[in-house]
Amino acid sequence: MQVYLPIAEVSVSAFLLLGLGGIVGVLSGMFGVGGGFLITPLLFFIGIPPSVAVATGTNQIVASSFSAVLAHLKRKTVDLRMGSVLLAGGLIGAAVGVKLFSVLKAIGQIDLLVQLSYVGFLGVIGLLMFFESLRAIRRSKRAGSVPKRKHHTWIHALPFKMKFRTSGLYTSVIPPLVIGAMVGVLSAIMGVGGGFIMVPAMIYLLGMPTKVVVGTSLFQIIFVTGFTTIMHAVTNFSVDMVLAVLLLIGGVIGAQIGTRIGAKLKAEQLRILLAILVLAVCAKLALDLLIEPSDLYSITRAGGLG
């Protein structure tokens, strides 16, 4: 069944969009990532104009994250206090990101910068997570002892300390603010929730327990992506409601299934799977940059019918 999308102005199969939303929803529920780093490139691939894909992607993340965050709230695996600090940083970052986006677009190199930063971020984070979780799995197999989590580093010595009871932390608000802001910038530029960066940052930099990390990152993501969606709707008119609804019908169902799968897996297994996924996307994007494209030319509609 073909559906004509009013804002994207293309006709695509409704089932393709439902399936796409569903797969990304499962991943989002399992790992606490919004799935934007998968859905935005997938939308490009099926022929949705990039600006519409980015804006609608953020809207879809709100939906799939919302149902997942509800599931986490019920299991009390959300640190609301930490989430709010991350959110404050996120909103500032998103506002800066929108400004940055228009500047880069004018130069005409936004695609390259987005791709390069994807490859860089995903590569480093994926590798770190992969080896860390491999070590964790080997350790738990050998001794069955609980690995030491809380190591105090310079990060915990920064000023403006605050107590985060749910996470069992007493730490400075500066690192979560900075992390939140970085993720906000990425959300505005790449149409991603930023969970793939925030989740590892919370585990390795803030030392938060893995259990609350997923729920807390989702909490921050729904507000930041919601804010970004409205910014895109107002400035670029690029949010496609029909596309969003189809993606999110698949997405919300997938997210529910994903949350359940995630609850059954061990934290280390979850982390190594996410690491593999992140590395796979990174490799795909890196290859796109390295291999000669089949068509060297690309067309951009500069807008403004005349």
Next chain:
Amino acid sequence: MMRWMMRFFIMLVLLLPAFAYAAEDTVPEEIIADLSQNKVSINTNFDGSNILVFGAIKRETPVPSDAPLGLIITISGPSEKIVVRRKSRVAGIWVNTDAVRLDKAPSFYAVSTNAPVKDVLTSDEDHRFRVTIRQAIRSVWTTQLAPDAPQFTEALIRQREDQNLYQLNEGGVKLAEDTLFRSTVALPSNLVEGNYSTRIFLTRNGRVVSAYSTNLDVRKVGMERWIFNLAHQKPLYYGLLSILIAVAAGWGASTVFRYIRS
């Protein structure tokens, strides 16, 4: 299809008296034509559309048999600004390095003829009336004419031909008795809305002797129209509504799942 046939037939009947009269008009041959529909409505399940262009050649004099007759039909969608970029390898990775800006290029362009273009249209006439795809784009070059700019235009044409947005259908116009003609143009599903100008050229020896033009109105209707208008006229409400729908769907799904489980 039935409706087109009917209109085609009615047209024929109406035209018969015209052939009977021997008027003293100076134009020896004139095109009379119509479209199977002058409106294309884009609704949610829009999946492309076929437009039948049909008509007749009205003559005051006997059919001149010496010069070969040519018929060319063009349909052009709204023009837009286009930037064509080319990648090249910089430090091992492929990067956009060159760009050519086209101030206006049609979002859709279809050319149908009754014979190979070179036989029915001289290049002078093509240039004058901007008939073929290359002419339709080239006519609006403005800035940054790089030495290899034609390659960028060729890339645009190639990519849009792959998407059926640019079409050349030589032999797509069926001509009967050198008088009646018809042609079907397939509009793809990824149409931009606006006025699609339809032109018909009658040529003799490659020279345009008569031209006819009409408009095809492509519009979004129903829900498509409503969403499009809301998004452009009340973007803040539209954005909030999008979020609201997303949140409602997320919450609804989780409620349904909880209900199923209990």
